[in-house]
Amino acid sequence: MIRPLLCLLVLAVPLGGCSAARQIGEGFGDAATQPLVDLNVRREQIPTVLLQAQANPYDRRNLNQCTTIRAEVLRLDEALGPDRDEPPRPDAPTLNEQAQDALAEAALDAIRDATADFIPYRSWVRQLSGAQARSRAVQDAVEAGRLRRAYLKGLGMRANCAPPASPAWFRPTGGSRR
Numbered sequence: 001m002i003r004p005l006l007c008l009l010v011l012a013v014p015l016g017g018c019s020a021a022r023q024i025g026e027g028f029g030d031a032a033t034q035p036l037v038d039l040n041v042r043r044e045q046i047p048t049v050l051l052q053a054q055a056n057p058y059d060r061r062n063l064n065q066c067t068t069i070r071a072e073v074l075r076l077d078e079a080l081g082p083d084r085d086e087p088p089r090p091d092a093p094t095l096n097e098q099a100q101d102a103l104a105e106a107a108l109d110a111i112r113d114a115t116a117d118f119i120p121y122r123s124w125v126r127q128l129s130g131a132q133a134r135s136r137a138v139q140d141a142v143e144a145g146r147l148r149r150a151y152l153k154g155l156g157m158r159a160n161c162a163p164p165a166s167p168a169w170f171r172p173t174g175g176s177r178r
Helices: 002-032 036-038 047-053 066-080 095-116 122-129 131-158
Strands: none
Touching: 002 066, 047 066, 047 131, 066 131
16 A cells, blocks of 8 residues: 555656645645544644534624624634635636646545554544544534525625625625625
8 A cells, every 4th residue: 555655646746746745745744644533632623613603503693784794704714715606716726736736635645545544443443532523523513604604694695785794696785784
């Protein structure tokens, strides 16, 4: 398993260019320490805004103005990344850069898989260590954050707010409530 991994890395760096090599270098530590995640020694922190969304995704307190809705949506965007309705950034990656990113991600996945293969009965280890439950908790928080963001944008549309307090395609009629 190690030999194919090394071949992939040797090919990935020259073909991918500097961007792919930098991404592999930056992500190597996380990929190589995958067993620590499986043993629940290293844990991914859940942002507070996602924990709040998980506790009450339909909370309407202090959301009576477009500015407060906008601020809450921006907090969620920071934790989750851009929403699906966002237009592509003007500095969006080119097709070549996307290919380099995919190549770097494939190399990091290979490293992650190779290090995880050292743990016998990995699924049982993840279950017994609590890593599987932690992974589910992170995914539940992300799902709650996405649900909250969609709800907030619906509130923003109802209040006639401009994006990002509403979907990117929405255009407020007349004056929006600040």
